[in-house]
Amino acid sequence: MKILLHPTYFPSIAHFIAIVQNEVCWEVEDNYQKQTYRNRCYICTDQGKHMLSIPIKHVGGLQGRQKYKEVVLDNSYNWQRQHWRTLQTAYRTSPFFEFYEDEIAQLYVNTFESLIEFNLQSIQTICDCLQIEFPTAQTTQYEKTTDDSKDARFLVKAKNELAIDQEPYVQVFNDRHGFVRNTSTLDLLFNEGTNALNYLQQQNSGFLDV
Numbered sequence: 001m002k003i004l005l006h007p008t009y010f011p012s013i014a015h016f017i018a019i020v021q022n023e024v025c026w027e028v029e030d031n032y033q034k035q036t037y038r039n040r041c042y043i044c045t046d047q048g049k050h051m052l053s054i055p056i057k058h059v060g061g062l063q064g065r066q067k068y069k070e071v072v073l074d075n076s077y078n079w080q081r082q083h084w085r086t087l088q089t090a091y092r093t094s095p096f097f098e099f100y101e102d103e104i105a106q107l108y109v110n111t112f113e114s115l116i117e118f119n120l121q122s123i124q125t126i127c128d129c130l131q132i133e134f135p136t137a138q139t140t141q142y143e144k145t146t147d148d149s150k151d152a153r154f155l156v157k158a159k160n161e162l163a164i165d166q167e168p169y170v171q172v173f174n175d176r177h178g179f180v181r182n183t184s185t186l187d188l189l190f191n192e193g194t195n196a197l198n199y200l201q202q203q204n205s206g207f208l209d210v
Helices: 013-021 079-091 097-108 115-130 185-202
Strands: 002-005 023-026 040-045 048-053
Touching (some): 040 079, 040 185, 097 185
Antiparallel strands (some): 040 048
16 A cells, blocks of 8 residues: 655654555655654653654744755754663663664764754664665655545654554563553664564554544
């Protein structure tokens, strides 16, 4: 099935279930919106569910809007260093952190200007770790509705909890917080490693039928 998705920051497990099980086209022609996974992701730390948020430069037009693909990262603050240190602290004791550490670290060493460029690179990095092909198709214009694909752009919204029937796996801090659902796929990768792709292929994608 062909689906339409937003490229997000180290996408959630729901996002990657959709990516693995479908043919993906990236929505790159929409307007940027706040409080979405465009510039945030959630991981598990010793304190529970934790948000990593990428700072951006808000440069709106006459109507206070800007295209997602025009959003620029605010690199005046060393957010990359902070995010990488947080990931190291959260996952250094996970079974597969060292296995993928070098690939993930490159995203926090190299300099990026565009949010969408960084997000696409983060997705490609996960695809490389999973050993699957990175989807390259992108929209050429914004359309409110879709006729030839399933519209899964709602997955970008971070405010509402997604009703996902997700099988639990062992997380680093299971004993403290129980299973935390629909985190960044990084959590799955660091904890499940080479089994992560099989896990994503086996999950119920019924949450796409809304």
